[in-house]
Amino acid sequence: MKKTTIPLIIFLTVALVGGLMLVKQNQETRKGASFANTKLMLLPSEKIIKAVGEVVPVKVYYQTESGAKVDGVQAVICYGDELTLNADTGVVGNTENGFEAEPIVSIKDGCATLVTASKKAADQLKTTGEAFAISFVAAKAGEGNLTIDQSKSMVTGDNAASATDKEIAITGVENTTYQITGGGSGNCNRCSVLFDYMRTAWTAEDCSLDPVGLTITRTYDATCMAPADTRKPLQCSRCSVINDKEYVWWERAEDKTCADNPATGATVYRAPREDCSISGVVTSPILNMKGSFGNVKVADGKCAVNWPLQVIVLSNGDTKVYTNVIGNLVTSTGGLNMYQGSLPLVGFNHLTDVAVFVKGPKHLQMKYAIQNQTGPYDKAGGELTLTTSAETSPLYDFTGYPMLAGDVVGATVNDGPNGEINGVDFAYVKSRSLLHTTVAEGGYLKADLDGNCQEASNDVTVLKLSLEKKQGELY
Amino acid sequence: MKSKLFWPIIIVAIVIMVESVMLLSNNQIKKTELSTDTMDITPTEEVVSEEVLSFGWLQEEGKAILVITANEEVAIDAIDLYMAYNNTKISAVKNLGELPKPSFSKISTENSLVVMNYLIGEEGGFVMTPGQMVQVAQLDLSVNSGDVGELSIDSKTQVVENGSAEVLPFNSQKLIINGTL
16 A cells, blocks of 8 residues: 555655646746737938927837837837927828827836837737937937836737737837037037027036127027017018028117118127028928918907917928917907918928927917818828928818817826826816916916816816817727 | 546536636637626726725626725825726716716717816815715716626826825726627
8 A cells, every 4th residue: 555655745846846837837837928920110210400490300220039010119218308299290100111100109217108009910010120210309419328127118029929928028229329519519508598499509617607708609490489578579680681591580679660671780699590591581481371260269269378388390200399389369250269370481491291280388289280180180191282382282271170178287287288188187277266366468377278267167167068079089 | 437537527527627718819808798688897906005096997787887985084186087898888977976076077979988077166075984985977888799898097096184185095996788589
């Protein structure tokens, strides 16, 4: 009996322990399972050198081993504060590889998380290719690194052997670097505090001090707007009528207009501008458009004036951002307040297939891509055509698809708008509406969504309408 | 004596090995199956922590009811509710009347989400006392025989406190639905 029982007990124990080990090993393997390896790369690999205001294009590539085909990429890209990235328009998925043209993008703590998935069939997926094209904007001079956070990034692919084990391990990343040069010479660089569209550069040890008595280099920058409290109120600017490719600024006399030439002896500041000619013709594309703020009615919108817009134009993957764009108010009896403007798209070199993204100060960003648009445009890119003449460039009417108001705060009430209308925005507007704060005509209140100069219950209603419409579009 | 012990031990050993192999091949936790023409609905705790609110599920035949329980007194201004579903067909979503009518409610088949936005108009918000459970929504659903359906609270979900407008921490359960014959 002893001869058989003891070996059997040992056999039984080994079977039990072995079984448990196998189960445990299987569970642990699944936690970090991957069926193939890949590299993620940022291209170009050589240092990217751009000037302030220019687009810094970067592409995210994958390169798998063993023929593994990629169907999903989550890339976490970190960058310095010399660069900015617009989450709505700055990233385009590569549709040729089957990825969604408008990937999910979230930006936090100097890193952008980009997520996209391919809808192509397994046999059409690729082992090597581009996942995202990113268009950063150079915000200030400096140098830095663009890096992929390997630990937070993820790649999935088609695994013929398993429907669940789809992870492809990221075994290496290749990063890149950039150098942003200022708009002029010097280590200090900022938008002028006196003149709109003017960027100044100078050399000093302490860039926080005003460059009094120092040599200043000036450049034209359409994104620069002088602060209201320091801005020269009588300023004028235009293309030079004496020198080609030159832009000029001056202060007019009180009895003159900007159509008059600068007075004799007036100080004229000059800067190069490639698209200026002495005929005064600007060779940049001109965007003529009119739009409307949702639920701001002509009769009530006494405080919906000079609401600054952010306008982003996109064509063939290139984007350009224009901030603090103020549209001229055009009223329509019985209708909504409308704005209209003619915006020279300086630095934007496309006349066709243009899409325009417009965002008001408390509004969701709206995409406009066709004339007389009345609803969401669900395709990538756009169909707008422009010319370089304000007279001949079409006037695009987007009033049929008003901007949706309600994006007033972010994750907390102390954060700026985050591109969505949600419960936090509602709670903020509701709390403000209970206070019934009022301002004089032309004033500004963040939660005054209908522009009637008061934060009141109607603003809560406006937010609800916006949320309902946007959710209906998204889901 | 020898013959009495030998075969039972061999059988036990074989059973252990077979079960190990089955566990490996199934690659998932075995679920209890019902022998009736209904679904086996098994809530599984996803997060266990002392949060201000807890989302959970009540089950009825062909229905799942989402409930929210307060772990402390709280006043709610808004619930942005995103319920994700997988291997499940949702035929209807109903507000059960304990909360005000949602401003938005939709079954998004394209996104496999049920989206509901509750915006509480009352000045003091929707007040819940500790331990109070409120039925939020009812989902009419079905799961194909042999499939394992799942309902969960998507990460986009947030509950916003009245007054502070802060997002309240919560935990949630998944609902595993085993479609059987």
